[in-house]
Amino acid sequence: MDAHEALGRRTFVAGAGTALLGGGAVSGAEAAVVDGPLPDFHPALKDALTFPLAWGRSPIRDVRAWRRAARATVEEHLLVERQDGTPYAPEFSGRSRTRDCTRELVTVSLTRYERVRGVLLTPHGRGPFPAVLLLHDHGARFDIGKEKLVRPWYDDTRLASARAWADRYFSGRFVGDELARRGYVVLCLDALGWGDRGPLAYEQQQALASNFYNLGSSLAGLMAREDQRAAAFLAGLDRVDARRVAAVGFSMGAYRAWQTAALSDHVAAAASICWMTGLKEMMVPGNNTLRGQSAYYMLHPGLARHLDIPDVASIAAPRPALFFNGGLDTLFPAEGVRVAYDKLRAVWRSRHAEDRIRIKTWPELGHVFTHEMQDEVFNWLDDVL
Template identity: 65%
Template sequence: MKRRSVISLPAVALAAPHLADARAAAGFEGPSVIDGNLPVFYERLRDELTFPLGWSRTVGKDAAGNQAAGSRAGGSQAAGRDWKRRARATVEEHLQQGPERAAFAPEVIDEQAAAGYRRRQIVFNVTRHSRVRATMLIPDGAGPFPAALLLHDHGARFDIGKEKLIEPWYDETRRASASAWATKYFSGRFVGDQLAARGYVVLAVDALGWGDRGGLTYEGQQALASNLFNLGSSPAGLMAREDARAAALLATLPEVDPRRIAAVGFSMGGYRAWQVAALSDHIAATVSVCWMTGLKEMMVPGNNTLRGQSAFYMLHPGLYRHLDIPDVAGIAAPRPMFVMGGELDPLFTAEGIAVAYRKLALIWSAQRASRNLRTKTWPGLGHIFTAEMQDEAFSWLDANL
């Protein structure tokens, strides 16, 4: 009987140093398959994303993908309406969170006078599973008033959520944290208080993990996401549903004109703002600050958005096989939308922002509503919502509501 020799793979590599080159020629990936949070084949995956349901690939095209006869560039009004129905249904399918029909049952638990408006705390059923505390500001006077749903950022800061946007008169510890946040990102202002002084009812609600709904840590986001996935839900889908519910609650309040409700948000809140506008017909106008890009242009090595964890709140698995990010925002067209960001924002590439702005412009233009879309990149600014940016955004809101 012949004896067999067993030679380890490292030994073979030492005996034949040319083997590594042979592996590379054969397409073998080798030991370093992950590089900078991306697989080495990420470019091939990215190239396979064609967004087949995107506006520019579907509207005005026939079944063979050719420009439909008699349609103007961008497609007809009827085609546009059909696209929006199909696009919204696609987003809904990927939320991993079914429709919510629980009664809001709002209850005022605190109200105090301030200069020109009233401060109010309410509790309501944001879903059938969660009864939450929210803060509101209501202008003095008879009303009904225009309203703004304020959507807080992520910021890896979980002890405050709604308090980032409305000064927390009810908690000195949170007031100190919120004031520091406002100084860092909002020129020392509370965005909600600014809007209330301009005559808007404002409402802010904590997303799951922030403020009253806290207990989350940065490192715990992945575990929360995986557990929600196992439970048939997702952080992003739950947040999307809850934001739409908050918009619907505003529309029921006697102080609010239901035809004049805006969504306003910064950073993750900017993402939430255009997303809720896409999913809720209650939103009449949108201000989205520092969250807009093309998906493919965002997926580049070194981009700050590729670190995971926080991304779970802005991730609907599988959605981008169908629609690009600006396509989702475009479901809100032709309603007014102002999308802005800083030239030096580290979260998004200049190319990604430019691609997104072009796609948004195409959607609004095709619906003869170019005047309702405004996009702006602020020179020399990063991930921030300064007083000057706020003043321009709020003046735009006044004109459109």
């Protein structure tokens, strides 16, 4: 097919979609997908999303009642039931001491399905201490998960990869080690597919997600439930001040941080770096989400019929929340970030808590969590916890 034929085909596809939207009939062979792939009629699908349960649009006017209803709706769409009755049965190993903290490996049951290994850092001194549930990113790099954020003292084979990741995204810092140095207990666990629970191949993600759906469950729902349970486990440790637990993450970890704050009352504050947007503004030709694959870790089927992405995050209001993004971040269109931030500000304002939400765009930065950004987050945590 030459360029002229390709252009003609593309024009025809657009016409077929227009005919459908106008009530015309086209054969199955003529219907097509474009740009991404998106269905040619995707504008109509987006127009149908009105987010009727969003605060301010929902008929529920009582704040507490809305929060209960919104959270219940999110939990229903996780497709993974609550795991509150499953004992954590923690096992600790690999203990070592540094100048700043005691490092341990901890293996726990976050669900009834399998044991999960993570790292736990505890500052020296007398507790109880404030704590951070530190949530790793996606990055299409599966051989390391928790090691992206905490130096892997227990595995030299992963250290080179971990250092390279820290250099690329975190100004050479291990964020978890720095938090422990500053007096925080830090818990960081592998999500399914990463580190000790992987490594998954990038191309296997859609098959994994599909298999979850065919088994009546959800990959994204599992991650949400595990993070919810991890927050409760961390808050329940004797060494931790249960009133001072935060969730912190970068990229997919940012998504996990605000999602966990929305689902768990154990999270007193959340800092989310480089993952926030309006859904409609994200679903545009060329956006990374349209590739599928990694998107399944952040996809709860049907939830968009009720709530936009920032609507879910706003369930955490009026607890302290921080959202940073890079102005040069190509993963999240500027309009989507603006729409989301406007919604978030409005919800915190409605709770008379504008001083509890911090939103900032770093115009010169892309998809990173630099040491300057980290220092602002750490200082903010010191203030709000």
